[in-house]
Amino acid sequence: MRVLVAMSGGVDSSVAAALMKDEGHDVMGVTLKLWSGPKGEAPTAGCCTVSDAEDARRVAAQLDIPYYVLDHTEDFRGGVVDRFVADYASGRTPNPCIECNRTVKFDRLLSRLDDFECDVLVTGHHARTRLVDGVWHLRRGEDHAKDQSYVLSMLTQRELSRTRFPVGELTKKEVRRIAAGMGMRTAHKPESMDICFVGQRDYRGFLHDVAPQVFESGSVVDTDGREVGTHRGVAGFTIGQRRGIGVAVGEPRFVIKIDAGTSTVVVGSREDLGVNEVDLEQVTWTSGSSRDGDVMAQYRAHGEPVAAAIHGTKLGFMERQEAVAPGQTVAFYDDDVVLGGALIASTA
Amino acid sequence: MIYLDHAATTPMRPEVWEAMAPYGSDSFGNPAGFHGASRSAKNALEEARERIAAAIGAQPMEIVFTSGGTESDNLALKGAVYNSSPARGLVTTTVEHEAVLETGYFLERIGMPVTILGVDSEARVDPDRVAAAVSDETAVVSVMAVNNETGTVQDLSVISRVVKDVNPRALVHSDAVQAFSSESIDVGAMGLDLLSLTAHKFGGPKGAGILYVRDGTALEPVMHGGGQELGRRSGTNDVASAVGIATAMELAVADRARFGSEIGAIRDSFENDLKDRLNVVVNTPGKGRSSHHLNVRFPGVLNETLLMLLDQRGVYASAGSACQSGAATVSHVLEGMGLAPGQARESVRFTFGWTSTADEAAEAAGIVSELVDRLA
Numbered sequence: 215m216r217v218l219v220a221m222s223g224g225v226d227s228s229v230a231a232a233l234m235k236d237e238g239h240d241v242m243g244v245t246l247k248l249w250s251g252p253k254g255e256a257p258t259a260g261c262c263t264v265s266d267a268e269d270a271r272r273v274a275a276q277l278d279i280p281y282y283v284l285d286h287t288e289d290f291r292g293g294v295v296d297r298f299v300a301d302y303a304s305g306r307t308p309n310p311c312i313e314c315n316r317t318v319k320f321d322r323l324l325s326r327l328d329d330f331e332c333d334v335l336v337t338g339h340h341a342r343t344r345l346v347d348g349v350w351h352l353r354r355g356e357d358h359a360k361d362q363s364y365v366l367s368m369l370t371q372r373e374l375s376r377t378r379f380p381v382g383e384l385t386k387k388e389v390r391r392i393a394a395g396m397g398m399r400t401a402h403k404p405e406s407m408d409i410c411f412v413g414q415r416d417y418r419g420f421l422h423d424v425a426p427q428v429f430e431s432g433s434v435v436d437t438d439g440r441e442v443g444t445h446r447g448v449a450g451f452t453i454g455q456r457r458g459i460g461v462a463v464g465e466p467r468f469v470i471k472i473d474a475g476t477s478t479v480v481v482g483s484r485e486d487l488g489v490n491e492v493d494l495e496q497v498t499w500t501s502g503s504s505r506d507g508d509v510m511a512q513y514r515a516h517g518e519p520v521a522a523a524i525h526g527t528k529l530g531f532m533e534r535q536e537a538v539a540p541g542q543t544v545a546f547y548d549d550d551v552v553l554g555g556a557l558i559a560s561t562a
Numbered sequence: 563m564i565y566l567d568h569a570a571t572t573p574m575r576p577e578v579w580e581a582m583a584p585y586g587s588d589s590f591g592n593p594a595g596f597h598g599a600s601r602s603a604k605n606a607l608e609e610a611r612e613r614i615a616a617a618i619g620a621q622p623m624e625i626v627f628t629s630g631g632t633e634s635d636n637l638a639l640k641g642a643v644y645n646s647s648p649a650r651g652l653v654t655t656t657v658e659h660e661a662v663l664e665t666g667y668f669l670e671r672i673g674m675p676v677t678i679l680g681v682d683s684e685a686r687v688d689p690d691r692v693a694a695a696v697s698d699e700t701a702v703v704s705v706m707a708v709n710n711e712t713g714t715v716q717d718l719s720v721i722s723r724v725v726k727d728v729n730p731r732a733l734v735h736s737d738a739v740q741a742f743s744s745e746s747i748d749v750g751a752m753g754l755d756l757l758s759l760t761a762h763k764f765g766g767p768k769g770a771g772i773l774y775v776r777d778g779t780a781l782e783p784v785m786h787g788g789g790q791e792l793g794r795r796s797g798t799n800d801v802a803s804a805v806g807i808a809t810a811m812e813l814a815v816a817d818r819a820r821f822g823s824e825i826g827a828i829r830d831s832f833e834n835d836l837k838d839r840l841n842v843v844v845n846t847p848g849k850g851r852s853s854h855h856l857n858v859r860f861p862g863v864l865n866e867t868l869l870m871l872l873d874q875r876g877v878y879a880s881a882g883s884a885c886q887s888g889a890a891t892v893s894h895v896l897e898g899m900g901l902a903p904g905q906a907r908e909s910v911r912f913t914f915g916w917t918s919t920a921d922e923a924a925e926a927a928g929i930v931s932e933l934v935d936r937l938a
Contacts (some may be wrong), residue, residue: 242874266609285891329867329937 216240217378218332219321221274222438223266223280226338226381228273228400229389233380234336235277242332243274246318248290249411257310269400276398286318295319295411295424299381302421302449303428303473309515310409312365320366320373327376335377341366341552342382343374352500354550357385364515367545368498368557385439401446421449432477434459437486439471445479448472453561454537468537488534494527494544494556501553509553513538519547527559564877564922564929568763568915569710569740569855574810575765575916581809585802593799594790603801606783606835610801610808611897617811618757619748620774626794627804630771631739633784634758635661635704637795638735641781642702643674644758650732651675652703655687656898657714659737662704663894665728675699685714687901693724700725702733702756706740709894711857711882711911712846715745722753733779735785739763743814743915744821744853755779759811761803763918766810770803818917826853829914829922833858833928843898845909854914857882857896860936870934875924882911 219231221243222292231397233272235241243322245267294313302306304386319498324335340355341363350371354361362382367376381389393401412420421428436442445451450458455469471480499505510519511529521532524546539559546553566574585606591599593607608622615622626839628634637653639662651674652666656883663678670676677695681687687705697704702723705716722734723794735756749757753848757774761767775781775794787796833856851906860868872879890902896906914923 280870280874282866282873286875326867329864332871 215333216331217242217245217334217336217392218300218323218327218330219310219336220323220338221245222338222406223269223271223273223400223403224338224406225393225398225400225403226340226386226389228270228338229384229400230336230338230380231273231277231279231391232392232396232398234378235279241277241279242330243270243277243279244284244323245281246286246290246323247283248286248314248318249295250287256365265385269403273398273400276396284323286322287435287495289322289374290314291320297413299421299425299428301541302417303425304475305474307452307539309365309543310411310543312368312543315365316368320369322378324373324376331378337377337379338381339379339380340386341378341379342441343379349501352552353382354547354552355379355382355389358550363550363552364512364555365546367500368496370498370500371502374500386441406509414464418450425449430477432479434481437480437482441486448474448477448479451479453539484536487536489531489536489538489561490534491528491530491562492544493559493562494524494529494536495559497527497554497556499554505553509548511544511546513542513544513558519545527556529556565917566879566912566914566923566926568918569911569913570880571762571768571807572743572765572915573917574684574762574767575813577813578766578806578809582802582806585805586764590802591801593801594788595608595721603799607799607801607804610804613808614772614811617747617808618759619750619775619816621777623865624749624774624777626773626775626791627799627807627835628771628773628795629769630762631659631737631742631758632661633758634760634771634773635659635735635737636665637781637784638758638775639669639702639704641670641783641794642733642735644782645780646701649674650699651677652702652704653677653679653692653695653700653732655679655681655706656723657681657685657709657711657895658706659702659710659739662706662737669860676854678806681838683900684850685709685712685895686716686847686850687721687874689717689720689724689895693728696725696728698729699770700729700732702735704737707736707747707752708745708852708855709736709895710740711855712857712899713740713913714847715741715852717850718752718754740852740855741810744825746818746844749774749776758851758882759807761807761810763815764810767803767806770800770807796912814916821853823918825914825916825918828920829854829856829912831920832833832856832912832914832923832927835924836930839927839931840847845899845901856912856914857909858912859901859905859909860861860934860938861908863908863934864937865907866931867937868910868933871937875929875933877929878910880909 216363217234217239221227231243271281298308298310316490340360340361342353344351352365428449431446433441434445434529451469467481470482506525508523511522512519523530540558540560542558545555591603593604611622611625614625654666666676675924679687705721710714710741718736725732725734733755737756737758739760755776759772761770785796790796843859890904892903
């Protein structure tokens with residue numbers, strides 16, 4: 215096969231490239247240039263910094279495979295950054311890394327495979343794919359602690375049939391051992407945690423710079439609608455937030471609702487944070503056919519899945535859940551098989 | 563390997579490497595010293611300066627050795643502006659090399675008057691527009707001789723005349739980095755006060771450049787230090803580089819007629835091959851073009867994808883400008899000519915040079931045609 219490996223410069227995609235090369239495939243590596251600052255400077259945090267691209271280039275040289283930097287900055291700005299800003303402006307809690315997977319890596323990059331004369335796209339995600347009776351299944355990675363199937367839950371047959379995750383079959387420890395055994399410079403590299411275009415600062419600082427209009431002041435009200443304070447923009451809040459609300463009352467207060475239309479932030483007790491049911495949007499099913507009924511639902515990247523039932527675009531939790539925010543991704547599982555995913559539109 | 567990226571850099575001529583070699587071994591002296599080791603180095607340096615001056619119609623003391631085109635451009639523009647009193651500014655064009663444009667933006671940031679003129683659809687600036695932009699506030703005018711992305715040739719003798727007509731004190735600079743291998747360069751005939759060249763664009767080593775500074779032209783140095791190069795550029799001279807650029811210039815001058823005939827014919831047949839087989843739009847102007855540049859647009863084909871596949875088939879071309887990471891970016895030259903960003907992203911630069919052959923050009927045209935056919 216001819217294989218295109220998306221190399222971020224981290225240890226996982228480095229080893230993914232090495233494994234494909236070992237299997238005898240014709241491999242080429244690419245790093246996506248996704249974001250640059252106002253003066254064209256490359257990001258210094260997240261998964262795609264200048265030194266990351268340099269690491270990817272050096273690993274590709276070590277593996278003796280062709281390597282390129284592809285410019286996807288326009289796709290990233292439109293599909294990820296603008297959306298991130300719009301989501302915060304409308305009181306939602308976005309996950310830009312999932313949006314980047316969806317709109318850039320598994321949409322735009324995958325759509326270029328034919329042009330690149332490649333058969334499959336390979337990434338360093340910790341997840342597994344299996345072809346079962348002609349249908350591609352997506353499963354949690356071998357290393358459950360490092361599993362990334364949640365951020366891939368929006369993938370369907372179109373993407374899964376042309377994608378491979380070789381390191382998903384390994385534990386992170388094994389991945390690092392392979393990298394160290396090959397003397398790869400990325401073997402002991404720490405994992406990236408920051409959002410690449412936000413950097414190491416707070417996301418609010420980024421929003422202030424690029425979209426000051428999202429900081430329109432408004433009221434902080436309690437669950438009875440009484441004004442208990444003011445705020446300087448709904449974009450500064452997320453559901454479940456406790457600190458920095460600017461309201462001094464006796465018992466702990468949490469952000470329980472954000473109404474961007476009226477620029478109102480609603481605060482309440484811990485109990486008020488509870489959510490029984492959510493409305494979903496952009497529901498996708500891995501197999502291509504929708505299903506109703508019991509699922510295990512995971513609504514945070516490193517959260518535990520909880521029992522739930524899905525009917526159309528309604529998802530009901532068996533037990534009340536706290537801090538579920540519109541904009542978050544929810545992934546549906548049957549044991550360790552991903553059934554599908556969706557975005558949370560609203561909560562009740 | 564079919565190398566069609568001579569505007570990015572050229573393979574070194576073997577005679578150049580040979581001429582440089584002694585100064586990387588036995589003749590290691592510092593040309594500014596007192597003893598025998600220094601004397602032989604100094605002799606080689608000054609002989610190189612004489613040979614370079616002769617190749618562009620200048621006097622030896624008018625040649626300042628630099629590290630290349632970027633430094634020469636910086637010294638010319640900053641040197642002229644810093645030296646003007648009261649401070650005067652820069653007039654240049656939108657299609658210059660980054661070494662000129664970024665220097666212009668810098669000068670603007672520190673408060674100097676900077677005018678950046680638009681160009682026509684062939685990346686050529688109208689001399690009348692230059693004249694209209696020049697004033698008593700102008701310290702220096704900078705217009706490149708041959709555009710690095712399109713091969714557009716500017717008529718510098720006309721430009722320098724109209725500039726001097728408006729303001730005789732204004733200096734005229736040209737970045738001639740892309741011009742030397744194919745165009746006759748005579749600083750007197752071109753009416754220039756300042757001219758930048760770099761050796762690696764014509765078969766010489768990287769890191770070796772010169773700035774021609776007309777006798778009597780005062781520049782504030784950018785590098786301050788030991789006062790080498792008559793105080794215009796401090797730092798111990800790299801004798802090997804000086805010998806390298808001098809040798810490369812002589813060889814390039816001797817090979818120039820062949821650029822006008824043979825290399826130009828190879829470029830033209832490559833262009834005709836593409837036109838015969840494909841839907842192409844030629845960005846390089848029909849007239850007033852260098853003999854070795856070709857910039858073409860393949861509608862519907864992303865240049866990034868094409869360049870990647872060409873690379874894997876051993877054909878090396880470029881998108882014209884590249885950022886530090888090597889990612890293809892939208893060319894400011896093509897945008898300056900009026901192309902939309904999407905059109906610039908469909909444009910590829912093929913540039914020919916002293917090693918190019920008709921056979922490899924024909925083979926490359928076949929490979930390009932096959933790929934573009936599939937991608938379009």
